[in-house]
Amino acid sequence: MDQLRIVVGFKVTPDYEALRPADWARAGDDAADGPEASPGGRPGGPETRFVRRILGVFDEAALELALRLRDARAERGLQTSLAAFSVAGRVADSFLKTLLALGYERAARVEAGAALDFAPGATAALVAGGAQRLGGDVLLLGSRCGPGDSGVVPFLVAEALGRPCLTQVTEIAPADRGRLRVTFTADAGPVRAIVSTPCVLAVGNAVVSMLRVPTLKDRLATREQPVVAFSAADLGVDVTEELDREPAALVGLETIDRGRAGVIVGGATPADKARALYETHLRARLERL
Amino acid sequence: MSAPATPRVVAVLDGTCVGVDRRARALAGFLRDGLRIGKDAGAAAEAVTLAFYADSGARDSLVELAPTRDVRLIRAPEFRPDLMSGALTAFEAGGGAELFVFPGGPLGAELAARLAVRSAGSALTDVQGAAAGPAGLVCRRAVYSNHLTGRFELRARPWCITLDAGWYDARIEPASEHSVRADVELSAEESSAAAALRHVELLEPPETGDLEAAKFLIVAGRGAGSRGGVERIAAAAARMGAAFGVTRPVAMNAWAPAGRQIGVSGTRAAPVVCLVAGASGAPAFLWGVERAGFIAAVDTDEHAAIVHEADAAVVDDAVAVVEALADIVARERQS
Numbered sequence: 001m002d003q004l005r006i007v008v009g010f011k012v013t014p015d016y017e018a019l020r021p022a023d024w025a026r027a028g029d030d031a032a033d034g035p036e037a038s039p040g041g042r043p044g045g046p047e048t049r050f051v052r053r054i055l056g057v058f059d060e061a062a063l064e065l066a067l068r069l070r071d072a073r074a075e076r077g078l079q080t081s082l083a084a085f086s087v088a089g090r091v092a093d094s095f096l097k098t099l100l101a102l103g104y105e106r107a108a109r110v111e112a113g114a115a116l117d118f119a120p121g122a123t124a125a126l127v128a129g130g131a132q133r134l135g136g137d138v139l140l141l142g143s144r145c146g147p148g149d150s151g152v153v154p155f156l157v158a159e160a161l162g163r164p165c166l167t168q169v170t171e172i173a174p175a176d177r178g179r180l181r182v183t184f185t186a187d188a189g190p191v192r193a194i195v196s197t198p199c200v201l202a203v204g205n206a207v208v209s210m211l212r213v214p215t216l217k218d219r220l221a222t223r224e225q226p227v228v229a230f231s232a233a234d235l236g237v238d239v240t241e242e243l244d245r246e247p248a249a250l251v252g253l254e255t256i257d258r259g260r261a262g263v264i265v266g267g268a269t270p271a272d273k274a275r276a277l278y279e280t281h282l283r284a285r286l287e288r289l
Numbered sequence: 290m291s292a293p294a295t296p297r298v299v300a301v302l303d304g305t306c307v308g309v310d311r312r313a314r315a316l317a318g319f320l321r322d323g324l325r326i327g328k329d330a331g332a333a334a335e336a337v338t339l340a341f342y343a344d345s346g347a348r349d350s351l352v353e354l355a356p357t358r359d360v361r362l363i364r365a366p367e368f369r370p371d372l373m374s375g376a377l378t379a380f381e382a383g384g385g386a387e388l389f390v391f392p393g394g395p396l397g398a399e400l401a402a403r404l405a406v407r408s409a410g411s412a413l414t415d416v417q418g419a420a421a422g423p424a425g426l427v428c429r430r431a432v433y434s435n436h437l438t439g440r441f442e443l444r445a446r447p448w449c450i451t452l453d454a455g456w457y458d459a460r461i462e463p464a465s466e467h468s469v470r471a472d473v474e475l476s477a478e479e480s481s482a483a484a485a486l487r488h489v490e491l492l493e494p495p496e497t498g499d500l501e502a503a504k505f506l507i508v509a510g511r512g513a514g515s516r517g518g519v520e521r522i523a524a525a526a527a528r529m530g531a532a533f534g535v536t537r538p539v540a541m542n543a544w545a546p547a548g549r550q551i552g553v554s555g556t557r558a559a560p561v562v563c564l565v566a567g568a569s570g571a572p573a574f575l576w577g578v579e580r581a582g583f584i585a586a587v588d589t590d591e592h593a594a595i596v597h598e599a600d601a602a603v604v605d606d607a608v609a610v611v612e613a614l615a616d617i618v619a620r621e622r623q624s
Contacts, residue, residue, distance in 0.1 A: 016433055017434075024436045045433065046436075118432075147432055149432060150414060152401070152412050155398065155399050155402035165399065167399065168395050183492070184395075187303065187308060188308070188491060189307070189491060192492055196486075204554075207541070207543070210541070247410065248444070249441065250439050250441055251440050251441065252440035254438040255438075256572075260599055260600050261600050262598070264591065264603075270609035273613075274610050274611075277585060277614065278617050280601070285561065285583055286562060
């Protein structure tokens with residue numbers, strides 16, 4: 001196969017690491033001023049409206065691995081088309097514009113019209129619909145993403161598309177006859193195999209995890225390139241119906257108390273503090289090892 | 290007592306690859322301590338193990354590891370989740386069950402998700418505990434990157450759940466006697482997906498045994514500042530006789546080998562003493578050290594999450610404090 005069509009589906013999420021411990025303490029049901037239920041009746045979680053949005057960790061790796069696969073195929077004289085889409089709605093636009101500048105030829109956002117957190121079934125229906133609309137041989141996804149971290153979306157998409165699915169993918173390289181040499185982490189440990197298309201590949205803890213940065217020149221050259229918008233109806237998905245029949249519902253949130261004391265060890269210099277830490281907390285414990 | 294014709298609970302055990310003993314213990318631990326359905330907690334009494342094996346030589350030892358008395362065996366080729374999914378779907382359609390329990394891991398997630406779709410049930414991964422609720426099975430699992438615990442109600446049956454990695458620590462003896470109720474062989478030609486995966490090659494896994502078994506563990510985070518800083522902490526750890534691990538950002542910066550990674554993406558350790566140097570304390574990392582008996586932290590930011598998640602903390606430069614500590618430990622050992 002001389003031409004390989006790669007479609008990457010990605011998620012945009014609040015940067016949860018930017019929240020303070022107090023924000024999480026308030027987010028649990030057991031907090032006095034705990035979260036209000038969302039209109040859908042499920043717990044609302046922490047307030048994230050003012051938190052910056054980032055790519056899902058594994059989704060970012062998937063986007064970069066697709067670019068590297070395109071580059072590796074180009075070295076063999078093979079053509080690759082790249083498309084990216086997100087079901088995050090307009091919040092994905094800035095990321096999609098960046099992807100156009102990086103060489104993705106098509107960029108699309110799906111307007112779900114509803115919050116999809118903790119709704120892997122509805123998410124998978126939209127992702128499968130978007131992938132079919134964009135028509136790829138390989139669908140690349142992140143293996144999981146917050147806040148739900150369900151880890152099942154790639155499999156639900158694969159099931160809907162009738163494709164095999166490999167998850168925890170860490171490397172993708174060209175192989176002969178349009179196939180791919182894929183390294184992934186299975187229960188047995190790291191595995192490398194030749195994979196035929198069409199397939200779904202869900203990226204896991206890849207060493208290549210950061211998306212490259214486009215040049216200003218590339219950004220300017222692609223600024224007129226449009227981000228295509230699909231509604232759920234365009235993809236044949238009734239989101240309300242999908243959410244209603246979501247078979248597992250979030251019904252409560254609790255804070256996690258890890259029960260540590262957090263005692264600060266004092267001292268004037270690093271050596272003083274190390275001595276105090278050793279004498280007060282470590283000496284006896286290390287001697288018993 | 291003979292098993293019911295339609296078992297309520299099915300424990301699915303993959304014996305086609307290494308690590309089956311850990312998976313069997315996790316299933317047994319969950320059935321005994323993590324599952325509360327019915328009037329009593331004895332769901333395991335009505336459970337059956339559906340065990341997959343690839344090599345006939347492993348069949349008998351797999352039966353011995355089964356977490357339930359009743360065992361049904363299915364022989365399947367390695368790396369064929371499509372065939373396993375088909376067998377599970379046929380099993381469900383042939384008599385049904387309320388609950389399918391899978392060990393954690395990629396295969397369990399795939400089998401649970403595909404079975405739930407095909408049988409109009411519900412799937413949930415990384416479950417820490419489950420109990421009967423008013424309208425279904427209520428399960429607990431970490432959400433929001435391990436910042437919070439979520440309670441989920443699974444309404445559609447069969448409930449298909451995979452276990453949180455914590456259940457792999459279960460020290461449960463397998464059932465003392467077993468009764469093999471069926472033995473089925475799946476053909477490699479049964480699925481059109483047969484050609485999807487070729488030339489499967491198992492790679493050498495990164496050596497992490499020392500991290501899992503470490504009694505004294507030192508973990509370097511991005512606060513070490515550079516590859517040089519990480520290497521200085523590693524050298525100090527070696528002087529103290531401690532195992533050495535790193536956080537994900539350190540591994541992603543290629544300041545240390547990926548196999549040294551501690552946390553959700555790496556190893557889950559359980560040392561007696563853990564010293565965390567220059568890590569902010571992201572929950573995905575804390576998951577990897579939260580079973581430590583004692584956690585000491587060093588970080589320049591007194592408001593960093595790790596300061597509150599440790600038993601004791603030093604607010605200062607991580608490299609300087611760890612090297613000073615190594616000097617002290619070395620002197621104490623000489624005296």
